[in-house]
Amino acid sequence: MRSFVCGVALAIAGLSSPASAQPVSAAPQARPNVAAAKPTASSGSRGAACHNGQSFDQFLAGLKQQAVAAGVSQRAVAAASPWLVYDPKIVNRDRGQRVFGQLFTEFSRRMAADYRMQNGQLKIKQHAAAFARAEKEFGVPPAVIAAFWALESDFGAQMGNLPTLPSLVSLAYDCRRSKMFQGETIAALKIIDRGDLSPEEMIGSWAGELGQTQFLPTHYFNYAVDYDGDGHRNLLRSPDDVIGSTANYIANGLKWRRGEPWLQEVKVSADVPWDQADLTIQLPRSKWAQFGVTYPDGRPLPNDSMPASLLLPMGRFGPAFLAYANFAAYTEWNNSLIYSTTAGYLATRIAGAAPMRRPSAQIAQLPFNELKEMQQLLTRAGFNVGKIDGIMGQQSRSAVKTMQLKYGLPADSWPTAELLTQLRAGAR
Known part of the structure; x- marks a missing residue:
């Protein structure tokens, strides 16, 4: 859904809302607090270099024209306009995010806690018809849908409380991922135009994700389905729509293979x-x-x-x-x-599996600054590790494995103090 650029509403401080540490009940989903989300108009302090020095107002005028050219009605643009304002706090938050610095065992113990497993099983029973329909139509098991639902928002309890449109348009004006968020802003306008949500109802994470499984607007527009038959695709308040839409995205957006394990x-x-x-x-x-x-x-x-x-x-x-x-x-x-x-x-x-086996002894993890140093040394050695951010993604792990092989260390892709010592010596 988002390949790390925006984030997960529960899982990551700095990407969306941090996880609640308490179980959620089976109570009806909370409605967004629209009154608390009224945007405050602001303009970019200076013209963005990636937009040829245009002011935010100039940029916004052009973005509205792009939206109309993409099929958005003037009515929808007018309805959204009071919310299309620049918020520098969103841009600063985006640039300052740090994510996933925990050990897997720590993160999974917190995020895959027993209460989330139990609430997932409860939700599957409560919405048995929608889950059965989704599995029949899309081939996605109920447990797979329920797990994303749990992690992304604790089944609607933690969807975020910020207006979506200011976040999207502010990130669209910023140069870091401008093209992506221009597309997301236009997709949000299409959602309004289609009648699924009003601008006031678009409340979510600071990075513009919406609903109980935190869809970016492009995914919302392309994969949301009306599973409760009320004529709207409402992923904020309709559990049936959430279940069907999430299954549709997993099956057709992520190419899930029916009947196979994961x-x-x-x-x-x-x-x-x-x-x-x-x-x-x-x-x-x-x-x-x-x-x-x-x-x-x-x-x-x-x-x-x-x-x-x-x-x-x-x-x-x-x-x-x-x-x-x-x-x-x-x-x-x-x-x-x-x-x-x-x-x-x-x-x-x-789905019924037993808890994972925990390591018999504590596994050391290098501190953040040493992980960044390792990435820098790997880059100096000729590897492309992507962004040097202290996060050991697949590129960093592959480079670690290659260097472990070179130095005769067990090549399990785990960054260790021993490997860092070897890399430091090799860089002298």
Whole structure:
């Protein structure tokens, strides 16, 4: 849904609303506080370089013309205009975000807590007809939908409390991701034009995401469905619409494969070739079984040809999973490995899986400044690790594995103090 640029309403401080630490009840979903969200007009302090020095008002006039050219009615543009104002606080928040610095075990313990599993199972019972319809139409299991619903908003309890349109248009004027947010602003206007939501109802996260599974406006416009039959696609207040729309997006936007698994906890042996533990490498389950990978209780894996990747989110001493083709839907929803693995794991728990095995000993994680230093040293060594931000994404992990192989270290992609020492010595 958002590939890390905006964020997850519950999961990440700095991207959207932080997680509530308390269970949510099965009470009806809260309505947005429209009165508290009235925007305050402001203009950009200076012309943005990426817009040829245009002032915000000049930029906005051009964006409205683009919206009309894209099919948005003048009526919808006029209705939204009082909300299309510049908010520098949003831009500053976007530039200052820091995300996913926790260990996977810490993050998953908090975000995939038992109460979320239990509430997910409860929601599946409460809305059994909508979940059954969604699974029949789109092939997405109820537990998968419920896990995203839980993580993104605690089933509607934490959707954010900021007006969406000022956030979108402010980020559209900012040069960091201007093109993307211009498109998101136009999509929000299309949602208004279609009659799904009014500008006043568009209340959500600071990064412009909407609804109980935190859709960006483009995904809202393209994948929201009217599952309760009231003539509107309302992802803020209609659980049925949330269920059907989320299933539609997972199936058709993220290419979910009907009837196939997504994630399975496993136990690894010391005989596993650690360099094969990589999401870019798929081997048959029979091959993983030959390497000594079993189910957590020691039972053997099926001796079949189903392809899977071995996922070690904390290296060879941490939890281990087989990630199947459908796990790609999770990394596409949000490309943080910590978030995507937690979401997949929570879905297995809602579906009835046992809790994961915890590491027998504490696993050390380098502090933030040393992770950034490692990324800098890897970049100096010729690797493309993406943004140097202290977040060990797939590019950073692949570079770590390559250097572990070079220095004769176990190549499990986990950044360690030993590897950092070797990189420092090699950079002298």
